[in-house]
Amino acid sequence: MGKVRISSIQLFLLLSGFLFGSTVILAPAKGAKNDAWLAILIGGACGVLLMGVYAAIALLNPSKTLVDILEEKLGKVAGTIVAILYVWYFIHLASLVFRDFGEFICSVTFPEMPMVVVIGLFAAVLLYAVNSGIEVVGRLSELLVPLIPVIMLIISLSLFTVHDFTAFLPILENGITPVLKTALSFITFPFGETVAFLMLFPHLNQKEKLKNVVLISAIVSTLMQVLIFFRDISVLGSGLMDRATFIPHLTSLIIPEFNIEPLVDINLLIGGGIKISVCLYAASRALCQIAGINDYRNLTGAISTFCVVLSIWVHESVLDLFSWTEKVWSYYSLPFQVFVPLLLLLLSLKKSKPSNAGTANEK
Amino acid sequence: MVIMKTGDNNMTERKRIRKRIKVRNQSTGHDNTHTDSCEPIPETVEAVKERLGEIFFGCSDFLHREVSCGKNGLIKILVAYIDGFVDKKVLNRDVIHPVLDFLSNTELHVGSSIYELLKECVIVNNDIKEANDMQQAVDNIISGEALLFIDGENKALVIGVKAPQGRQVEEPDTEASLRGAREGFVENLLTNTVLIRKRIKNPNLKLEMMRLGKQTKTDICICYIKGIANDKIVSEVRKRLRKIKTDAILDTGIIEQYISDIRLSLFPTVGNTEKCDKLVAKLLEGRVAILCDGTPYVLTVPYLFIESIQATDDYYDHAYFATFMRLLRLTALLISNILPGMYVALVSFHHTVIPFKLMITLAASRQGIPFSPFTEAILMIIAFEFLREAGVRMPRSIGQALSIVGAIVLGEASVAAGIASNLMVIIVAITAICSFIVPPLIRATMLLRFVFLAAANFLGFLGVTLVAVAVFIHLCRLRSFGVPYMAPISPLTLSDIKDSFVLVPIWAMVTRPRILWQKNVSRRKGTNGQEAKAKS
Numbered sequence A: 001m002g003k004v005r006i007s008s009i010q011l012f013l014l015l016s017g018f019l020f021g022s023t024v025i026l027a028p029a030k031g032a033k034n035d036a037w038l039a040i041l042i043g044g045a046c047g048v049l050l051m052g053v054y055a056a057i058a059l060l061n062p063s064k065t066l067v068d069i070l071e072e073k074l075g076k077v078a079g080t081i082v083a084i085l086y087v088w089y090f091i092h093l094a095s096l097v098f099r100d101f102g103e104f105i106c107s108v109t110f111p112e113m114p115m116v117v118v119i120g121l122f123a124a125v126l127l128y129a130v131n132s133g134i135e136v137v138g139r140l141s142e143l144l145v146p147l148i149p150v151i152m153l154i155i156s157l158s159l160f161t162v163h164d165f166t167a168f169l170p171i172l173e174n175g176i177t178p179v180l181k182t183a184l185s186f187i188t189f190p191f192g193e194t195v196a197f198l199m200l201f202p203h204l205n206q207k208e209k210l211k212n213v214v215l216i217s218a219i220v221s222t223l224m225q226v227l228i229f230f231r232d233i234s235v236l237g238s239g240l241m242d243r244a245t246f247i248p249h250l251t252s253l254i255i256p257e258f259n260i261e262p263l264v265d266i267n268l269l270i271g272g273g274i275k276i277s278v279c280l281y282a283a284s285r286a287l288c289q290i291a292g293i294n295d296y297r298n299l300t301g302a303i304s305t306f307c308v309v310l311s312i313w314v315h316e317s318v319l320d321l322f323s324w325t326e327k328v329w330s331y332y333s334l335p336f337q338v339f340v341p342l343l344l345l346l347l348s349l350k351k352s353k354p355s356n357a358g359t360a361n362e363k
Numbered sequence B: 001m002v003i004m005k006t007g008d009n010n011m012t013e014r015k016r017i018r019k020r021i022k023v024r025n026q027s028t029g030h031d032n033t034h035t036d037s038c039e040p041i042p043e044t045v046e047a048v049k050e051r052l053g054e055i056f057f058g059c060s061d062f063l064h065r066e067v068s069c070g071k072n073g074l075i076k077i078l079v080a081y082i083d084g085f086v087d088k089k090v091l092n093r094d095v096i097h098p099v100l101d102f103l104s105n106t107e108l109h110v111g112s113s114i115y116e117l118l119k120e121c122v123i124v125n126n127d128i129k130e131a132n133d134m135q136q137a138v139d140n141i142i143s144g145e146a147l148l149f150i151d152g153e154n155k156a157l158v159i160g161v162k163a164p165q166g167r168q169v170e171e172p173d174t175e176a177s178l179r180g181a182r183e184g185f186v187e188n189l190l191t192n193t194v195l196i197r198k199r200i201k202n203p204n205l206k207l208e209m210m211r212l213g214k215q216t217k218t219d220i221c222i223c224y225i226k227g228i229a230n231d232k233i234v235s236e237v238r239k240r241l242r243k244i245k246t247d248a249i250l251d252t253g254i255i256e257q258y259i260s261d262i263r264l265s266l267f268p269t270v271g272n273t274e275k276c277d278k279l280v281a282k283l284l285e286g287r288v289a290i291l292c293d294g295t296p297y298v299l300t301v302p303y304l305f306i307e308s309i310q311a312t313d314d315y316y317d318h319a320y321f322a323t324f325m326r327l328l329r330l331t332a333l334l335i336s337n338i339l340p341g342m343y344v345a346l347v348s349f350h351h352t353v354i355p356f357k358l359m360i361t362l363a364a365s366r367q368g369i370p371f372s373p374f375t376e377a378i379l380m381i382i383a384f385e386f387l388r389e390a391g392v393r394m395p396r397s398i399g400q401a402l403s404i405v406g407a408i409v410l411g412e413a414s415v416a417a418g419i420a421s422n423l424m425v426i427i428v429a430i431t432a433i434c435s436f437i438v439p440p441l442i443r444a445t446m447l448l449r450f451v452f453l454a455a456a457n458f459l460g461f462l463g464v465t466l467v468a469v470a471v472f473i474h475l476c477r478l479r480s481f482g483v484p485y486m487a488p489i490s491p492l493t494l495s496d497i498k499d500s501f502v503l504v505p506i507w508a509m510v511t512r513p514r515i516l517w518q519k520n521v522s523r524r525k526g527t528n529g530q531e532a533k534a535k536s
Helices: A008-024 A030-060 A066-074 A076-109 A115-131 A134-144 A147-158 A177-188 A191-199 A207-243 A247-253 A261-291 A297-313 A318-362 B007-028 B045-055 B088-105 B114-122 B134-142 B189-199 B231-243 B252-259 B276-285 B305-309 B312-316 B319-348 B356-366 B373-393 B396-416 B422-435 B439-477 B529-535
Strands: B062-069 B075-082 B128-131 B146-150 B156-159 B205-212 B218-225 B271-273 B288-292 B298-301
Touching (some): A008 A147, A008 A207, A030 A177, A066 A076, A066 A191, A076 A297, A076 B439, A115 A134, A115 A261, A147 A261, A177 A191, A177 A318, A191 A318, A207 A247, A247 A261, A261 B439, B045 B134, B045 B146, B088 B146, B114 B146, B128 B134, B189 B205, B189 B218, B218 B276, B231 B288, B252 B271, B252 B288, B271 B276, B305 B439, B312 B319, B319 B422, B356 B422, B373 B439, B422 B439
Antiparallel strands (some): B128 B156, B146 B156, B288 B298
């Protein structure tokens, strides 16, 4: 495969695109209603920490992918089993994003289009990207991800006249519990999902910048989410916001005189595309390492087809999808996103301490 | 007569040269059928004449003149050349006349070689080389040199008396510019190299010659500035050129297809230009040029996407205008690609997006049109492509008639006849105008437009976006001689942004494109010829 390198700015944009992902159409902290901004801030703070954990793992195990680290720290057998579970997790994640995308397109833009066609075509384009290599995905993110904030800015500015800036009051109407619950789900979606990047971090060409890149992208996307929440709630009001399925889309529909609804599609296409590409890459790369296959491109076709099929089969309807994401996804993700990485971090710290002490002594 | 006492030495010398020739031929990848045998030049002029007669049998333009001279008429000299290729006046004045004079008036001493004497003292020409075997001699004759064979020698003198060929240097038709030099390249390779050398007076400007094409034996020249061009790219160019195995190189367009990174891409990864000042600017940025005898189009590599929206005028004018023009060109490129597709998507799928008043106009203009928007668009675009192609192929004097027919038939009559809507005509017209703004990508957009149209008819905006993403992926995937095609935007090279979709004033452009070569990027510091030599 040769030496594949992505620059720090590419990683930053990949991470940001990934974090936006489906949050472009789904307000992730919906459960907290008016206090979602609080939930986003709390969740974001924890998310930054969580992503810091991933960065730390990558820094303690330089130029090793998740599979390498798992096999080294947990032993050959247990490591392989956990790695296979991770592959499953990435595939599942990709298929969920596919489904989000398909549901959005089929319920908003093309109600008569069979969902499998939409998802299948999307998958074909992404397959081309992933097969071109992660470098190409990185360069693609440099071209496309900057469009996301631009489009958001366009939508937000056109809505300037219809804002009601007091809509988010009162604060903590229902107490702190729903806020914390939502914060937890906000940690797992989208921050925890960046665990897939553990397969990508070894490609970064400037290792010393990894920590900064990860933290900045997490902070930036948290702040963006907060801003988007304030925009949405001040435009829609809490009642409408509670009932809407695709909140940012509904917001863009309110723009007076113009209809720039397709721009939301583009945002979703970019964000979701980056997210799925990273997941597909991570899954096929990990499976290759487990199975000892040289080129991950041999597997991408099969894996993406599987994702498409899975995305159609796994949930019956959009309501099923949403309620499942809301209730089960967070807990289902916790072992992958929090427990195993924390375990890996502890093990890495333990093993690297002696060598650290050694270098300190030498100095 | 020539008295040779150093025959053995000569033999070893010849063997050595022959070996060297062999090595060179292998390294240039030529597999000439003759080099294997490496036929020596016969010693007697009679034999030479016979052999040349065999080789050039049936070539009416091959001429030779035999001269017998010396006090006793003993020394025979043969001059062979291709008619029309050499300047006969010069040949007579500089070669034949002095030789005759010299030989009939001079006493020859034993031990002196006529060959050396002629070469060093007699022939007035300053471009004299040696041919050591028959193949070399023949090669030189067919490339327009005069060959001088002397009795008793198995070497021949190659005398450069080429007559100037081809048209004068004039302004190229293809790349018009408001400001800047009007000189364009011509078909003659040497004229072109002079045009470049005239602008870069620096011995670091290197011109490497090679020959390609088994039948045509076309002269190819790799041109770069040592110390500014990336050595890796230069050697890559050399490698790719040597790999070309074909019998004919008629134009740089053929070379371009052989050396492109991804040969099946719609987008050009090798640039071409006809303008000297443009080429010189590219050389100074660290690019490598490939010149080819017989065509005014010079290739430049690596060629990046951003170069298609750059024009030479940009650098000669204020940076604000240039930046504006660049953004305009970028917009034009986008429009010429997706506008018909967007229109079809709007009309067939996304009525809601169209403002209400425009919707009424649109519906009114589409009333009574028998075709779907997609069919309508395809028909109109194909009609336009017909017009364009006809305009290219036709003699210029008929062009006027064509434009009238095109404007009236396509513009007015098709609307009046109810075949196309007014809006469609406008869309196609804007698309067409925009497509001419970025000439290097005309062919790519021409085809992509149909892809976008089909996608829009199938999936609306989503289709257009999906195809656009696929095109972006393709663009990100492309490389030109190892340099990412979309640089400096992706991968982002901050110092190179100054000359991309924005342009900083020329006094602020202190570095050469970093993406081409990391080293020696400063335009201010840096080396001239002498310093570079001292360094190396």
